[in-house]
Amino acid sequence: MYKIKLFTNTVSGFYLLLLAGTAQAVLNIEITQGVEGAVPLAVVPFAWQVPPQNPQTPAELLPPKKPPIDIAAIVRADLARTGRFEPLPPKDMLARPNVDSTINFSNWRIFQSENLVVGTLQYLGADRYKIRFRLFDVFKEKQLEGFSFSVSGNNLRRAAHQVSDIIYEKLTGERGAFTTSVAYVTAAGVGKARRYSLWIADADGYGPQSMMRSREPILSPAWSPDGTRIAYASLEDNGHQAVFVQNIASGHRDKVSSHKGINGAPSWSPDGKSLAVTLSKDGNPEIYVIDLTGKKQRRLTRHWAIDTEPTWTPDGKTIIFTSDRGGRPQLYQVPSKGGKARRLTFEGKYNAKASVSQDGKKVAMIHRAGGKYRVAVMDLKSGNLRVLTDGSLDESPSFAPNGGMIIYATSAGRRGILKAVSVDGNIHQRLTVPEGDVREPAWSPFPQ
């Protein structure tokens, strides 16, 4: 008998967006480079089970004729997208066992599938569904995981990503980030017709929701640590820059900073109570820490040079920022309570726009080498810097909350696209929208 754990995480912290969105900015994600020797595995289409019905059952209580979503297909796509797994196409499968079947492992060994996932999607009535699945080691003929959880119809897709998270963590030892989201900005149209939009989509590009639209550029979206709000800088009011904090569920937004000059580059403190921002109200760009009403502010830097692009380290104790006080833009670190700034980067003449991994150990940045602007990652302890990409105009790196991937903006021909690279530089993804430019990606924290 296999042990089936009760999965009680009933997507309570789920923040779905209520704002109307269109499908025009759907991100298409493709792997451009994967790991050599990706692990072959099989994810069998989940069996569809409905409760017995009688002729008296009213039409509105009848189950859907077919499963509302293909859970196995979503899991296969999630795992394939990491570049670390190579799922067996369903058409090649010799058998389609489900969660209650006896498994004939030889059916999977002949494809060298190292792992097998079988599952069942069951309709419980009243828009409730139960998902059960098992993960096997094919060669050891042993179950590695077994899960059962129930969700409502509109959370099925997210539940499929949770299945991916569980499988990924079991097989790699690293937490999956399949239930996370990505914020990004699109720009389409030319001249006076150019429009900028801020979007939030699932990490697989699905279900983009428009957060806001503007005739003026939108910059530096940043997720609150609890994932419920997003801060950004917007050049509205005839070119005047302001920082806003927008509630994702309600769409309500507050202007938290609109001083004379630059109001930009917001970054949330890990406790979600403050923002580090760039303000030039006193003559040139300096880093400030402000509260969410914008009334309290504390100046952190005091230098004639450009100080901008602040980002908090996850312990909340320091802020890393870009400054050209040494003549060229480099990263510096300053205590968040105030103090002396210390230079962090020494390799190359241009290092800017830091993103810190959740474990606080790595800093991603834009690094110039040979006239090319590329994503590099530095180990904070050793100071070792490694260039991860081969682009020429990379911008805006943002760590996934599990620290495995870095999403960034770059250009392909004349178009702005997004790419993602694994922190070891081995896996490369390309994320495109059907038309226009896409830029300023920000990976969400884990849902709470």
Added chain:
Amino acid sequence: MKLWTKTVLAMLPALMLLGCGTSGEVEDETDSGVSSSSSTDESGSSATTSGVGSGDMASGEGMGEQEAGFSGDPLDDPSSLLAKRVVYFDFDQTEIKSDFRAIIQAHAEYLANNSSVMVTLEGHADERGTREYNIALGERRANAVQRLLTLQGASASQIRVISYGEERPAALGHDEDSLALNRRVEFIYNR
């Protein structure tokens, strides 16, 4: 119309004299602009501006008289230095190149003589580097122009500085000529 043209033509020699007499420095700057236009990585932009600049004999105090000959505002005079509304910069630099000092001086004098006129200085950067840093760079360029304008008589209250960073390129290409056109400060008169 004919009468108007004649008036202007009749005034030209006087204006030329005024221009030469009052601002020898302007001529020097223009000359250096021409000579340097073939060097540096901004040859495209420099060539454009110095070409028009060298034909601008009427400048400085000439403005007042020109005003009468044109539609009442020297800003509309296509042969005036005031018709040049863009200052270009070197890569990652905010220093104003000598080629553009005469243009800025003409705008400073115009603003000083027309205290009710407001101008917005829009700072821009090329696409290289990060967006927020480029917003800061664009602002620093616009501030550099503002400083020179106020040193030459314009009032700070007449000038508004904004920065678009790399967000509003003038040229869309990725080649050096396009990038050079995007590293700029634009004068936008609010009339």
